Amino acid sequence: MARFDYDVVVLGSGMAGSLLGILCRAIGLRVLLVEKGDHPRFSIGESVGGEVLRRLDFLARRYDVPLLRNLSSYTRIKRAGLPIATWPKVHGSFIHHELGKRVDPGHLEEIMAQASTWPLGPDAHLYRPDSDLFLKNQAVEAGATYLPHTEALSYCFHPEAGASIELRPRGTAPRTVTCRLLVDATGPARWLAHHLGIDRVDSAAVPMASSTIFAHFRNARSWEDVCGGRRLVFPRDHGTLLHVGAIGQFWVIPFDNGITSLGWVTGNPLPADGTPEELFWNALHQYPSLADQFRDAEAVTRYYRIDRLQYSTAQVAGDGWFLLPASAEFSDPLYSVGIPLMLAAITRLMLCLEQVDREKAVLATDLADLERRFRLESEYIRKYTVATKRCFLDFGLLNRAINLYRSVIFREGGYIDDSDPGAAYAAAFAVDDPGVRRLIDAFYRCVMDIDFSVPISEATRQHFDRVIRSADVDGFLDSAWGKLRTDAVYVNSIPRMVDYFWKARHGPLGLGKMGGFRRISRRWLNSFADALPFGKHDAKPLPPGLIRDQLRAMVML
Numbered sequence: 001m002a003r004f005d006y007d008v009v010v011l012g013s014g015m016a017g018s019l020l021g022i023l024c025r026a027i028g029l030r031v032l033l034v035e036k037g038d039h040p041r042f043s044i045g046e047s048v049g050g051e052v053l054r055r056l057d058f059l060a061r062r063y064d065v066p067l068l069r070n071l072s073s074y075t076r077i078k079r080a081g082l083p084i085a086t087w088p089k090v091h092g093s094f095i096h097h098e099l100g101k102r103v104d105p106g107h108l109e110e111i112m113a114q115a116s117t118w119p120l121g122p123d124a125h126l127y128r129p130d131s132d133l134f135l136k137n138q139a140v141e142a143g144a145t146y147l148p149h150t151e152a153l154s155y156c157f158h159p160e161a162g163a164s165i166e167l168r169p170r171g172t173a174p175r176t177v178t179c180r181l182l183v184d185a186t187g188p189a190r191w192l193a194h195h196l197g198i199d200r201v202d203s204a205a206v207p208m209a210s211s212t213i214f215a216h217f218r219n220a221r222s223w224e225d226v227c228g229g230r231r232l233v234f235p236r237d238h239g240t241l242l243h244v245g246a247i248g249q250f251w252v253i254p255f256d257n258g259i260t261s262l263g264w265v266t267g268n269p270l271p272a273d274g275t276p277e278e279l280f281w282n283a284l285h286q287y288p289s290l291a292d293q294f295r296d297a298e299a300v301t302r303y304y305r306i307d308r309l310q311y312s313t314a315q316v317a318g319d320g321w322f323l324l325p326a327s328a329e330f331s332d333p334l335y336s337v338g339i340p341l342m343l344a345a346i347t348r349l350m351l352c353l354e355q356v357d358r359e360k361a362v363l364a365t366d367l368a369d370l371e372r373r374f375r376l377e378s379e380y381i382r383k384y385t386v387a388t389k390r391c392f393l394d395f396g397l398l399n400r401a402i403n404l405y406r407s408v409i410f411r412e413g414g415y416i417d418d419s420d421p422g423a424a425y426a427a428a429f430a431v432d433d434p435g436v437r438r439l440i441d442a443f444y445r446c447v448m449d450i451d452f453s454v455p456i457s458e459a460t461r462q463h464f465d466r467v468i469r470s471a472d473v474d475g476f477l478d479s480a481w482g483k484l485r486t487d488a489v490y491v492n493s494i495p496r497m498v499d500y501f502w503k504a505r506h507g508p509l510g511l512g513k514m515g516g517f518r519r520i521s522r523r524w525l526n527s528f529a530d531a532l533p534f535g536k537h538d539a540k541p542l543p544p545g546l547i548r549d550q551l552r553a554m555v556m557l
Ligand SMILES: Cc1cc2nc3c(=O)[nH]c(=O)nc-3n(C[C@H](O)[C@H](O)[C@H](O)COP(=O)(O)OP(=O)(O)OC[C@H]3O[C@@H](n4cnc5c(N)ncnc54)[C@H](O)[C@@H]3O)c2cc1C
Pocket: 011, 012, 013, 014, 015, 016, 017, 034, 035, 036, 037, 043, 044, 045, 046, 047, 048, 150, 151, 152, 185, 186, 187, 188, 189, 190, 191, 212, 214, 263, 309, 324, 326, 327, 333, 336, 337, 338, 339, 340, 342
């Protein structure tokens, strides 16, 4: 007879909790998945990039769960016919706006970088009500016990009895279950951190502040039509668009069910007066071209308002418990790092659970290194985000900031080799690497020293370039770095492209590490517009030529 009712109890059946449930079942652990509400339900965190693709691929292979591979890119979601509204994230782009002015079609201040390449990519937007329902169902199919509408009441730990959690399923009397490990995947609700009194929301814990208002809309127009710029090899609407300027960023994330996610994040406190809807539209009108894209749109959800996005905890792990990233710390959605951090933490937790004694409770000492790596990831992503946001005030610096991110943090483009779980265990975005940290520190310090209350001079931008170059002692800056031009897009280099093709069929080749992105002049990248609907699963036909555009980008290299 087993000593514990379950090996793992997971609180929260969002993407993180359900994924963990699926993986724990794959190694034969007994899992209880506890959910306060039920599915489908609204959730945010919809843009995923190459890091997610690589980690889902790794987890799918290591634990023999092919469905995770199907979830890892737009092409695969479509090919497998998953019941998830999605959209091709062919690129991630920043568009700079001056307050109160329409963008100038002849001089668009935009920075476009290609995401993962077909046939592995493109990356995807995930409509979370669908994807979270799908994952929860898969966890149940894999043998996890699912308790919806259940309230957690208390938690305690005893070295012999393990973790005990008192639960009250709706309409029944409270009952206590024991387990080797309680994992908190309640996201921003962070039940366990509140319960243990380790929640921290003070500005010392996360030294930045931002607020947000967001909703889902129908009938958004196409940005390509609204901005009036020349057609590029990537249709502008086939990606995650971030519209940035002095009042912060708006994200635009479309899905193929006709819904578009639009949200505003600002570093200024939200006024106390006014409904979320009024505040949102007042802000949107500060970027008139973007407001034009949504002029006929109607909200299909309420307007969600969060006054302070940042939170943290004094601890991430203890005897018998572990917090997944969204329950442990959050800084800002700018670089879409929530799901990559979630997967990095889940990967490390799985590698740990494979090794610890299955007869014993999981202890803080087993999890100490997971905490250390997560803190490192959080610290460096936050620094990068804080500094990038300051650069919203000057397009020249913003261009450099984004290119540094593309060149250094996304540079590996690599495949996580199954024979080297150490690579999967490492911190996300390569921040284990002292050379990467040195560059991020240099970037952060340099930007924090700049006085943004006066117009930025060319001399300041050149100073920035010198600082970054001198911090790059390991040669991370790729061939595109330093040739910063606004009339260019950044596409994957030939070695990286070959790597993508090879590993789609055969596994790792490792060439992705040799080359990052290349800069391509926009003169090369114009106007090929005839329609090729992508596939039978699309709820609505896609705008023209996804695969053809990807192929053309490669031929042009
Ligand atoms: C504005 C914003 C935009 C973002 N955009 C992105 C993005 O583009 N890309 C990206 O990668 N990340 C993004 N993120 C981060 C992303 O949302 C999170 O990383 C991700 O949703 C976390 O998933 P989760 O499953 O851990 O939590 P959630 O999706 O929040 O799920 C938590 C689950 O726990 C349940 N729950 C809550 N309390 C309890 C309880 N007491 N007991 C039991 N169950 C409970 C909830 O009902 C829910 O089902 C964004 C975050 C914000 C705030």
